Amino acid sequence: MFWNDTALFPINPCELGNVDVLKDDEEVYRGIIVTESRPGWEANKYTVYDYAWYLGKSKSVYQFNNLSASKAIERILKDFGMLIGSVPEMNTPIDEIYLEKSPAEIIDEILKKHERRSGKRYSEL
Secondary structure: OOOOOHHHOOOOOOOOOOEEEEEEOEEEEEEEEEEEEOOOOOOOEEEEEOOOHHHHHOOEEEEEEEEEHHHHHHHHHHHOOOOOOOOOOOOOEEEEEEEEEOHHHHHHHHHHHHHHHHOOOOOOO
């Protein structure tokens, strides 16, 4: 090829798995780049998810021995580096072994168990 326009394209500064931070005087959003598309002459497009995305993708093993539901959820979130504002007090004892389930599935099961026992409903992941 005698002439091409590849020299005019800038080097792509983003790679899959990179952390993307959006700031406006202070940090507004932080996420992980999970997909990229290069639609010809248009701008590159990326899909970026926050860290909660890992809660649905990872498979984990957890064993809880009479730990309260709220403490069990806090442990899972801390293990995955999630920032925790507050978890409502849920005294339902969790005495379970969860094998090869995503953290989101485990938290969902804990919430459902507490709902059956207490009658209170909490939002699911």
